[in-house]
Amino acid sequence: MELLWEGLSEATRVLVSLDPLVLGATWRSLWVSSLAVLLATGLGLPLGTLLARRRFAGRSLLVLASRVGMATPTVFLGVLGYALFSRRGPLGVADLLYTPWAIVFGELLLALPITISISHGAVAALDPRIPFTAQTLGAGTLRRWLTYLSEARIGVMLAVLTAFARCVTELGIAMMVGGNIRGHTRTLATAIALETGKGEFGRGLAMGLILLLVALGVTLAIATLGRQSREPA
Amino acid sequence: MRRLLTSLLVGFAALLGALLPACKAEPARLRLATTTSTRDSGLLDALLPVFEAEARARIDVIAVGTGKALKLGEAGDVDVVMVHARAAEDAFLAAGHGVRREDLMWNTFELLGPPADPAQVKDLEIGPALRKIAEAKALFVSRGDDSGTHKKELALWKEAGGLAPWERYLETGQGMGRSLVVAGEKEAYVLSDRATFLAFRDKVELVPLVTGGASLRNPYGVMTVNPAKHPDIDAKLADAFVDFLIAERAQVIIRDFQREGERLFFPARLPAGD
Numbered sequence: 001m002e003l004l005w006e007g008l009s010e011a012t013r014v015l016v017s018l019d020p021l022v023l024g025a026t027w028r029s030l031w032v033s034s035l036a037v038l039l040a041t042g043l044g045l046p047l048g049t050l051l052a053r054r055r056f057a058g059r060s061l062l063v064l065a066s067r068v069g070m071a072t073p074t075v076f077l078g079v080l081g082y083a084l085f086s087r088r089g090p091l092g093v094a095d096l097l098y099t100p101w102a103i104v105f106g107e108l109l110l111a112l113p114i115t116i117s118i119s120h121g122a123v124a125a126l127d128p129r130i131p132f133t134a135q136t137l138g139a140g141t142l143r144r145w146l147t148y149l150s151e152a153r154i155g156v157m158l159a160v161l162t163a164f165a166r167c168v169t170e171l172g173i174a175m176m177v178g179g180n181i182r183g184h185t186r187t188l189a190t191a192i193a194l195e196t197g198k199g200e201f202g203r204g205l206a207m208g209l210i211l212l213l214v215a216l217g218v219t220l221a222i223a224t225l226g227r228q229s230r231e232p233a
Numbered sequence: 234m235r236r237l238l239t240s241l242l243v244g245f246a247a248l249l250g251a252l253l254p255a256c257k258a259e260p261a262r263l264r265l266a267t268t269t270s271t272r273d274s275g276l277l278d279a280l281l282p283v284f285e286a287e288a289r290a291r292i293d294v295i296a297v298g299t300g301k302a303l304k305l306g307e308a309g310d311v312d313v314v315m316v317h318a319r320a321a322e323d324a325f326l327a328a329g330h331g332v333r334r335e336d337l338m339w340n341t342f343e344l345l346g347p348p349a350d351p352a353q354v355k356d357l358e359i360g361p362a363l364r365k366i367a368e369a370k371a372l373f374v375s376r377g378d379d380s381g382t383h384k385k386e387l388a389l390w391k392e393a394g395g396l397a398p399w400e401r402y403l404e405t406g407q408g409m410g411r412s413l414v415v416a417g418e419k420e421a422y423v424l425s426d427r428a429t430f431l432a433f434r435d436k437v438e439l440v441p442l443v444t445g446g447a448s449l450r451n452p453y454g455v456m457t458v459n460p461a462k463h464p465d466i467d468a469k470l471a472d473a474f475v476d477f478l479i480a481e482r483a484q485v486i487i488r489d490f491q492r493e494g495e496r497l498f499f500p501a502r503l504p505a506g507d
Contacts, residue, residue: 086418175407179405179411180405181404181405181406181415182377182406186406197298197408198300198301198378199297199303199304200379
């Protein structure tokens with residue numbers, strides 16, 4: 001119990017004193033995962049719609065792959081990213097290992113199956129009259145797809161939320177391709193791992209609470225935006 | 234759908250049922266907090282089964298950094314602590330967290346670096362070598378995780394005239410093995426214990442540049458946690474385990490333990506030259 005109090009009081013202290021290390025890690029967690037989710041949304045929504053609206057060979061296999069891909073362990077993506085970016089790896093020349101960009105890349109791989117499969121599910125479940133209407137009104141492909149996505153916006157928002165929640169809280173990728181370097185690639189998740197590894201459970205708990213607040217705050221913000229975009233019933 | 238759920242539930246229940254007997258009362262359990270180096274080197278695998286068979290006990294090893302190992306002892310989460318940070322160990326005893334400390338063994342630290350050795354520190358003493366690295370503002374990887382090795386690194390900087398972290402002094406906040414990987418990838422200097430370096434020798438492009446010398450010795454101690462503070466500590470078993478570790482049999486195991494054809498640890502209780 002006293003450990004919990006220690007964590008709470010430490011969290012308050014860190015928040016009030018604006019501890020620069022914690023703030024830095026918080027900001028890094030935020031921008032890295034936001035960028036990864038943004039990219040995953042830009043790639044995943046068109047792909048999901050494509051899988052929902054077009055028939056082609058291997059389509060159901062791709063749908064299955066994207067669904068199964070949602071269960072990809074982050075540590076595996078971490079190892080994969082390391083193997084790619086290592087000096088002995090195929091992308092070693094890019095010199096991206098132990099930079100925030102490597103974390104963005106890994107988290108993009110984490111978020112992509114989520115955005116693809118959830119948006120695919122949402123678009124595929126649309127009332128068949130919607131595509132029919134769009135077609136008879138003579139909308140072009142781009143217009144039609146935008147219509148599908150906006151009709152399926154609850155599903156789309158869910159995809160973004162889920163992807164962000166997984167990215168901002170993940171540890172395996174950030175630790176392995178980021179390297180937890182102080183002031184450079186340290187995120188909230190890796191900072192928590194470090195503090196508990198040092199036996200500083202109170203500080204670890206404090207940062208855990210901050211990460212919880214960040215994750216809840218951002219998802220709440222996205223969810224609220226999603227509600228407002230609905231036309232008045 | 235319902236059938237799927239039912240079969241999932243049944244499967245889960247069956248799995249639980251299969252696991253339950255495994256959690257039943259076991260032989261006496263001893264919890265040992267130690268450093269990652271003793272576990273990762275394989276030394277514990279050579280030592281512990283001997284004691285477990287003798288005392289009919291099971292030892293649960295929690296391998297963490299020295300700092301955390303001591304914290305676990307402080308909280309009474311473990312019965313025995315095996316670490317390598319003499320000053321911190323003495324403080325642990327002085328604060329009444331532990332009741333008994335014994336010298337167990339020692340190994341050595343080495344300053345590693347890229348084969349090109351940009352700061353030209355090869356074969357210097359450790360103090361001048363660190364000074365040259367800082368002057369050259371060369372890449373240096375520090376564990377920065379409050380472990381025994383990290384404490385040792387900081388102590389060496391202090392002896393060398395203080396550490397003023399520069400742009401390319403990187404704190405990884407990770408264990409020895411991972412920090413070696415970072416140093417190898419970054420072509421940086423790093424202080425490592427010899428055991429972990431041997432295990433990683435083929436995996437990283439780092440070479441030993443500064444070795445030997447009394448200041449790079451790394452003594453390990455073993456301590457029993459104070460049972461007066463924590464009623465659930467198995468003091469008798471903990472004492473028996475420490476007795477076993479410093480007796481000749483275990484000391485010979487430590488002496489003869491090799492990795493890659495090299496001795497990693499040197500027993501503290503056997504006559505020198507043995």
